[in-house]
Amino acid sequence: MAPRIDILSLFPEVFPAALSSSILGRAISDGLLSVHVHDIRQWAELPHRKVDDRPFGGGPGMVFMCEPLAAAVEAVEALDARRARRILLAPAGQPMTQPLVNALASTERLMLLCGHYEGVDQRAIDALEFEEVSIGDFVVSGGELPALLLVDAVARLLPGALGHDASAAEDSFSITDDHGQPLLDCPHYTRPRVWRERTVPEVLLSGDHQAIASWRRSESEHRTRTRRPDLVSLHGQPLEDEASMLQRSTGLDATAVRRSAPCCAGHMSAGTSRPQRN
Numbered sequence: 001m002a003p004r005i006d007i008l009s010l011f012p013e014v015f016p017a018a019l020s021s022s023i024l025g026r027a028i029s030d031g032l033l034s035v036h037v038h039d040i041r042q043w044a045e046l047p048h049r050k051v052d053d054r055p056f057g058g059g060p061g062m063v064f065m066c067e068p069l070a071a072a073v074e075a076v077e078a079l080d081a082r083r084a085r086r087i088l089l090a091p092a093g094q095p096m097t098q099p100l101v102n103a104l105a106s107t108e109r110l111m112l113l114c115g116h117y118e119g120v121d122q123r124a125i126d127a128l129e130f131e132e133v134s135i136g137d138f139v140v141s142g143g144e145l146p147a148l149l150l151v152d153a154v155a156r157l158l159p160g161a162l163g164h165d166a167s168a169a170e171d172s173f174s175i176t177d178d179h180g181q182p183l184l185d186c187p188h189y190t191r192p193r194v195w196r197e198r199t200v201p202e203v204l205l206s207g208d209h210q211a212i213a214s215w216r217r218s219e220s221e222h223r224t225r226t227r228r229p230d231l232v233s234l235h236g237q238p239l240e241d242e243a244s245m246l247q248r249s250t251g252l253d254a255t256a257v258r259r260s261a262p263c264c265a266g267h268m269s270a271g272t273s274r275p276q277r278n
């Protein structure tokens, strides 16, 4: 049976376009996963279908109340026999990283709760056993867009979701260095060969597949070291800095390496016509 994702939201109208477009839309229409969006207000009491109230202790904003949420979660849970892994999208949650997405992609059933306003009554989060997941260190107005990001990231990992010539295994965070640490993707180029006097790295035109693979790996490693030195510490061992890497590969002492690093770094050897990368 295909994995199932239930999304609980106060703004279900946000979802249809994203869930019916591009790779995600095709994955759903091909039956690789099913996604069901539920309006939480359905389970709020008449006549006003109130779902939020002012925070105890004062302060701005409104807080999602426990009872309508519990009623929604319990009713939606009962729609499928598989127990859902429950996730509240929240800035205070664990960061959404590729390893987390990989784990979610092999989960049979997810239930995503989109917060709004100030947030959700903590008692509901605890009692209903929601894990909290954040899409980054910034705040958006509601959990709908974060939920869509999560669904998209999961869907593209499902077998058959991507076409032949696109593989999630070759994307940033999935490609790894020799120590199994995640790397950013390399730069890409397409026709024409010269655009506004900017050329394409020669190696990519050489037809030498081994040289191309080695250039791409080297570019990935360079990008990761220079743009995201924090990346590996999120996932495992820190990346070697450029000087230590050169020291290891050349046998030079650290001072000599630092002096020579700008002119003899491995990533510079593959092509000199490349535009600025950073």
Ligand SMILES: C[S@@+](CC[C@H](N)C(=O)[O-])C[C@H]1O[C@@H](n2cnc3c(N)ncnc32)[C@H](O)[C@@H]1O
Binding pocket: 088, 089, 090, 091, 092, 113, 114, 115, 116, 117, 118, 119, 120, 133, 134, 135, 136, 137, 138, 139, 140, 141, 142, 143, 144, 146
């Ligand atoms: C305005 S935010 C609430 C912010 C909350 N008072 C705080 O400071 O952490 C409203 C809702 O948007 C969603 N949201 C906002 N930023 C998010 C993020 N970085 N990751 C995941 N969800 C987020 C959450 O569902 C949240 O309940």
